[in-house]
Amino acid sequence: MKNTIGVYGLGVMGANLAKNMLHNGERVAIFNYTRDLTDAFLDGYSHPEVSAHFNLESFVHSLEKPRKIFMMVTAGPIVDSVIQSLIPLLEPGDIIMDGGNSDFHDSNRRYQQLEEQGIHFISVGVSGGAEGALHGPALMPSGDPDAYKQVAPILEKIAAKVDGKPCCTYIGPAGSGHYVKMVHNGIEYADMQLITEAYLFLRKKLGLTVEEIATVFKSWDETELKSYLMEITSEILTKMDEETGKPMVDVILDKAGQKGTGKWTSQDALDLGVPSSILTESVFARYLSSLKEERTYAEQHLTGPKLVKDEADKEAWIQFVKEALYMGKICAYAQGFYQYKSASVQKDWALDLGEIALIFRGGCIIRADFLNDISDAYKGNQEVTNLLLAPFFMDKANQMESSLRKVVIKGFENGLSLPCFSAALSFYDGYRSSDSGANIIQAQRDYFGAHTYERVDKEGTFHTDW
Numbered sequence: 001m002k003n004t005i006g007v008y009g010l011g012v013m014g015a016n017l018a019k020n021m022l023h024n025g026e027r028v029a030i031f032n033y034t035r036d037l038t039d040a041f042l043d044g045y046s047h048p049e050v051s052a053h054f055n056l057e058s059f060v061h062s063l064e065k066p067r068k069i070f071m072m073v074t075a076g077p078i079v080d081s082v083i084q085s086l087i088p089l090l091e092p093g094d095i096i097m098d099g100g101n102s103d104f105h106d107s108n109r110r111y112q113q114l115e116e117q118g119i120h121f122i123s124v125g126v127s128g129g130a131e132g133a134l135h136g137p138a139l140m141p142s143g144d145p146d147a148y149k150q151v152a153p154i155l156e157k158i159a160a161k162v163d164g165k166p167c168c169t170y171i172g173p174a175g176s177g178h179y180v181k182m183v184h185n186g187i188e189y190a191d192m193q194l195i196t197e198a199y200l201f202l203r204k205k206l207g208l209t210v211e212e213i214a215t216v217f218k219s220w221d222e223t224e225l226k227s228y229l230m231e232i233t234s235e236i237l238t239k240m241d242e243e244t245g246k247p248m249v250d251v252i253l254d255k256a257g258q259k260g261t262g263k264w265t266s267q268d269a270l271d272l273g274v275p276s277s278i279l280t281e282s283v284f285a286r287y288l289s290s291l292k293e294e295r296t297y298a299e300q301h302l303t304g305p306k307l308v309k310d311e312a313d314k315e316a317w318i319q320f321v322k323e324a325l326y327m328g329k330i331c332a333y334a335q336g337f338y339q340y341k342s343a344s345v346q347k348d349w350a351l352d353l354g355e356i357a358l359i360f361r362g363g364c365i366i367r368a369d370f371l372n373d374i375s376d377a378y379k380g381n382q383e384v385t386n387l388l389l390a391p392f393f394m395d396k397a398n399q400m401e402s403s404l405r406k407v408v409i410k411g412f413e414n415g416l417s418l419p420c421f422s423a424a425l426s427f428y429d430g431y432r433s434s435d436s437g438a439n440i441i442q443a444q445r446d447y448f449g450a451h452t453y454e455r456v457d458k459e460g461t462f463h464t465d466w
């Protein structure tokens with residue numbers, strides 16, 4: 001019997017996705033361009049429905065028609081070279097899926113190129129890391145809706161489930177699935193940085209030990225802050241280094257890596273003209289962290305306020321930090337979903353924001369109870385301009401903005417760098433202010449470049465001879 005699906009690329013994600021498909025009853029052909037990973041896959045793992053191939057032709061010919069191939073290879077030019085190697089072996093109607101973190105511009109181009117050859121291209125955002133790939137990721141597929149219908153049964157089977165609903169939904173045309181995954185990662189960066197800033201405040205300002213912060217985070221994970229990132233961070237903080245006996249976090253160098261999706265989200269925000277400032281600050285925070293040697297030198301030479309540890313009112317401050325984190329998250333998700341909304345309009349994608357929030361509830365890295373509230377906000381009204389204006393989040397923001405303010409002020413007074421907390425507060429205050437000060441910018445632009453301005457009291461475009 002022919003195989004129902006082929007998985008090309010048996011790295012961390014591809015191998016686990018292939019096993020997930022096998023565990024869900026598919027007959028899976030596997031292929032990797034070097035044989036090492038195929039051998040590694042088969043080493044200690046056997047399944048009656050796995051069919052390993054060391055030759056691309058036999059891999060492709062082992063598939064039932066229309067052929068369905070799920071690629072999980074390094075994003076970038078490698079995806080193009082794999083597609084080029086597959087094309088001569090495929091027929092019109094066959095389907096290639098790309099599950100890597102591909103740039104959505106590339107996915108749009110690949111969709112067009114393959115469409116010209118009669119081959120369907122489905123761009124699939126995948127989130128959940130290695131564990132998610134094995135037990136159920138969140139999936140964001142896009143492309144031709146009829147082609148999607150042919151792979152939907154497999155994708156929905158392997159996706160995570162929440163309340164019996166698969167964390168997989170058809171996103172929209174061409175590369176929109178990779179777009180949704182990209183902004184998911186932008187939100188992920190912001191969420192991670194906000195948690196990091198909460199940690200920094202508790203550790204440096206309140207003087208909590210790593211163990212105490214682990215306990216605090218664990219308790220927060222039982223509240224409205226419940227999320228995968230909160231859960232793993234509290235676990236990370238309990239892990240000790242076997243060599244030194246110190247907490248693992250104290251032996252890990254504070255230089256954050258990144259593979260590009262956060263940066264792309266910010267670049268796209270600039271292209272769309274939307275204020276995703278918290279998401280962007282989280283990318284810059286990673287860049288700043290990477291300047292370890294310069295930071296170490298600067299610490300010796302640049303002055304700032306002395307950090308005074310607060311012993312008093314610890315419990316009250318822990319509560320302020322918790323609320324600051326929740327408020328920061330509201331603002332960050334509001335920015336991410338606003339970016340979705342703008343992209344949907346500008347690219348004519350008709351994204352369903354409520355559905356996107358629903359599929360993020362399971363499998364993916366930003367999964368959180370909080371996403372139910374986001375989904376509810378859009379289910380009640382798809383036209384919500386900004387999540388901060390949805391009644392649920394408006395109430396929360398009105399309750400918690402003062403805690404964010406307190407933490408930012410206290411942190412700044414003590415010389416703590418809190419880029420995402422402060423960006424969230426500036427965004428919040430800017431968004432709720434009808435008077436932005438941008439009239440000064442318009443006047444300056446008109447002064448030096450005759451760029452003109454609008455007036456508050458009459459229609460039209462004006463220029464002043466300054």
Ligand SMILES: NC(=O)C1=CN([C@@H]2O[C@H](COP(=O)(O)OP(=O)(O)OC[C@H]3O[C@@H](n4cnc5c(N)ncnc54)[C@H](OP(=O)(O)O)[C@@H]3O)[C@@H](O)[C@H]2O)C=CC1
Nearest residue numbers: 009010011012013014033034072073074075100101126129
């Ligand atoms: N890791 C994660 O948490 C997540 C990763 N992703 C994305 O999934 C994709 C795969 O990631 P991951 O599995 O972690 O990465 P790995 O590095 O583990 O695997 C990369 C795969 O690409 C293959 N590959 C590399 N070069 C070539 C080439 N020239 N031709 C054909 N195949 C090649 C590798 O084969 P070989 O080793 O033999 O070279 C391997 O199968 C990436 O786009 C990543 O961004 C998405 C969600 C989560």
Ligand SMILES: O=C(CO)[C@H](O)[C@H](O)COP(=O)(O)O
Nearest residue numbers: 127128257258259260261365
């Ligand atoms: O897509 C993912 C999770 O959703 C990957 O883990 C990705 O690698 C995370 O991004 P970065 O490596 O830039 O931190």
